[in-house]
Amino acid sequence: MFEFPVLVGDIGGTNARFALVMERGAQPRPLSHEPTGGHPDPSSAIRTALAKGLEAIGAPPPRSAVLAIAGRVDGPEIQLTNAPWLVSPKRIAADFGLVSAVVVNDYVPVAAGAAGIRPTDLTPVGPRLDPPPEPPAGARVVLGPGTGFGAAALIPYGDHCAIVSTEAGHTDLGPVGRDEERIWRVLERSEGRITVETMLSGPGLARLHAALRHLRTGEEAERIDPAAVTEAGLNASDPHAAEALALFGRLLGRVCGNLALTFLATGGVYIGGGIAPRILKVLQEGDFRAAFEDKDPFAAMMKAIPTSVITVEDPAFNGLAALAGEGERFVYHASAWRAEGATG
Structure with missing residues (x-):
């Protein structure tokens, strides 16, 4: 379960794409596409995406995050396979004041999206x-x-x-x-x-x-x-x-x-x-x-x-929105961090 709005991200070796899901069942609202090589770490890319997109769509800052990354999710810090970023849900939550952050392999949301494609x-x-x-x-x-x-x-x-x-x-x-x-x-x-x-x-x-x-x-x-x-x-x-x-x-x-x-x-x-x-x-x-x-x-x-x-653009976004809004439907492996006492 996630508190909304939920930041969703599809992070690959070349591009990192971000969007915001305002409420359960809502369509993701794109924030920006950032070049992975143009940022030293994921928080830098997220910070830029939020600065570009939040005001444009008139949205408050996110409360939670679900991020899909092109790498093996095997610990609290995940190394991208084809880029130097280390992705830590705990660090990202701390950087943006989130109550929870979840990191999954990049094809988990594509699979979730295929359930209702x-x-x-x-x-x-x-x-x-x-x-x-x-x-x-x-x-x-x-x-x-x-x-x-x-x-x-x-x-x-x-x-x-x-x-x-x-x-x-x-x-x-x-x-x-x-x-x-x-x-x-x-x-x-x-x-x-x-x-x-x-x-x-x-x-x-x-x-x-x-x-x-x-x-x-x-x-x-x-x-x-x-x-x-x-x-x-x-x-x-x-x-x-x-x-x-x-x-x-x-x-x-x-x-x-x-x-x-x-x-x-x-x-x-x-x-x-x-x-x-x-x-x-x-x-x-x-x-x-x-x-x-x-x-x-x-x-x-x-x-x-x-x-x-x-052929739909950014197919991972729909799957990420499904994970955020229908999390009880899916069973999947993830690296997660949640603030103590969080209720979402």
Whole structure:
């Protein structure tokens, strides 16, 4: 239970987005987007967001906070995986006079939001039906390639939903077929490994492009900006970029299928992150679904599992608002601090 208004934040390795939930059931009201690298710590970013946004929306200061961070929530201070920030709910509560502060993995609210996501907030990857059907019952998986790779599962138990955070991005990813084996041989490793995140992230897309250029031309190739790879691949100005996007889509389909099998996600797979909405055409027209369904002896089951890209802006905000207002519905792991005697 939280005292309102509740500050909600989606903190990643590149951007930190903040909003305010005024009361139970209310929609989050955006405050600002802050560059993670532009602030020395989370309190600096929050202070700037509140200074920019509170007066603009005519709101009082927050009483509580729920913050989602791209990192493993494993203690009272949480280290972001792809940024130098340490996030402490107790310190943030002290800095802003809050009665409670909760920190969760960044895919916990995306999973919470998937519990009530509307078909209009999704773009299917695979068979299209008009009007789009309601998602089927069963566990759901949410995931997303961005600065890193995050994933979580939403598992219904009666009237409650358990949210299972994962570190799926740090599992190993191997090649399928001889052409992929050749690519794997020239791929730049991350700490000596090729993991899901090594490939399915912004830096991963740049790695794929550099490896393919080296393999196809024999030239040594350095990584270029992932946004440049995406643009060049989509407008066909660079054949290696186009090939990298196609391979990225196939690998994403394979990993989505692996996670769907792991959690028996008959309720669907929902893809967030910053990259997927930009490459919808690649996912819809390429090998994404074929790789997703190529899971014999369960190919028939996989064909029935819907896959969609979350196209609503800031999808974590709706989930954070759900955690703030419907906290009793969800079971999830968090690092929390509450003032003694707090009643919210």
